[in-house]
Amino acid sequence: MAELVIRRLLIDLKAPIDRHWCGGDPFRTAMLNALSMSFPVGENFFINSVKAGAALLPESERAHWAGEIQGFIGQEATHRRIHGLFNEQLAAQGLVDSWTPRAAARMKMIEPLHPTHALAATAATEHFTAIMAGYLFHHHQELGEMEPRLKSMWMWHASEESEHRSTAFDLYCAVGGTYERRVWWMKRITYVMVTETLRQTLSNLKRDGTLWQWRTWKNGASFLFGKKGMVPLLYRPWKDYFKPDFHPSQHDGSPGLQWLAANSGEFSIVGAGAEPAAVSEAQARQVAA
Numbered sequence: 001m002a003e004l005v006i007r008r009l010l011i012d013l014k015a016p017i018d019r020h021w022c023g024g025d026p027f028r029t030a031m032l033n034a035l036s037m038s039f040p041v042g043e044n045f046f047i048n049s050v051k052a053g054a055a056l057l058p059e060s061e062r063a064h065w066a067g068e069i070q071g072f073i074g075q076e077a078t079h080r081r082i083h084g085l086f087n088e089q090l091a092a093q094g095l096v097d098s099w100t101p102r103a104a105a106r107m108k109m110i111e112p113l114h115p116t117h118a119l120a121a122t123a124a125t126e127h128f129t130a131i132m133a134g135y136l137f138h139h140h141q142e143l144g145e146m147e148p149r150l151k152s153m154w155m156w157h158a159s160e161e162s163e164h165r166s167t168a169f170d171l172y173c174a175v176g177g178t179y180e181r182r183v184w185w186m187k188r189i190t191y192v193m194v195t196e197t198l199r200q201t202l203s204n205l206k207r208d209g210t211l212w213q214w215r216t217w218k219n220g221a222s223f224l225f226g227k228k229g230m231v232p233l234l235y236r237p238w239k240d241y242f243k244p245d246f247h248p249s250q251h252d253g254s255p256g257l258q259w260l261a262a263n264s265g266e267f268s269i270v271g272a273g274a275e276p277a278a279v280s281e282a283q284a285r286q287v288a289a
């Protein structure tokens with residue numbers, strides 16, 4: 001079982017944020033803002049899916065899983081809180097989050113299904129966050145200079161996504177999730193992630209007044225499709241998920257662990273999921289405030 005540490009990130013997100021905080025670039029900023037808007041509702045869904053999935057475990061296995069599940073929930077709860085604060089700053093800039101209500105409506109449709117569906121959707125989305133974390137570690141220079149507190153936020157989140165990348169996947173397998181359901185949900189989640197990221201990015205650019213500027217699309221095209229663009233570099237790790245013998249641990253998680261080790265002054269440790277006295281979700285919310 002992975003021991004998942006719960007960390008309190010020591011940054012102030014009450015102070016205003018530069019409009020183009022990501023490398024001074026409208027497109028990259030709008031896209032990362034869009035992703036951030038999806039996190040609180042998404043992470044809430046992951047927490048609920050993992051809780052419901054854990055309830056399917058046989059009684060004899062629950063103690064074995066308790067620490068990792070507690071750590072996963074604690075990490076996602078702190079992400080949800082921090083991105084909520086960040087998103088408040090985006091709202092103050094006049095950006096409107098239409099992703100959250102659309103996602104909430106979609107999640108309602110999953111509710112009546114067997115809990116392995118929500119768990120498969122969570123495992124697929126967690127694969128996305130893990131491979132995007134990998135991109136961030138290896139190619140963060142492509143994003144340009146970030147405001148230091150925001151760089152900390154993204155690197156900390158990426159590190160923990162990488163750290164707990166196997167939890168939902170392992171739980172899905174432990175409760176009898178099939179390969180067919182796993183890949184069906186990956187196809188569905190891929191469609192949703194691509195279309196919703198695009199839709200929210202366009203909305204952010206429109207409200208930013210930079211949608212029709214030439215440099216927005218020139219920089220956007222090279223960020224997405226250039227030699228070190230997200231799309232060509234993420235294609236192979238994304239596709240790995242379709243291998244019948246895929247496991248998230250086959251992807252290297254060491255850059256996240258290295259970032260956490262080298263930046264321990266950026267956060268305080270508030271609990272470890274593998275210990276009986278791990279912090280609860282409510283405590284995690286408090287410490288992230």
Ligand SMILES: [Fe+2]
Binds near residue numbers: 079157161
């Ligand atoms: Fe997260």
Ligand SMILES: [Fe+2]
Binds near residue numbers: 046076126129160161
């Ligand atoms: Fe996650």
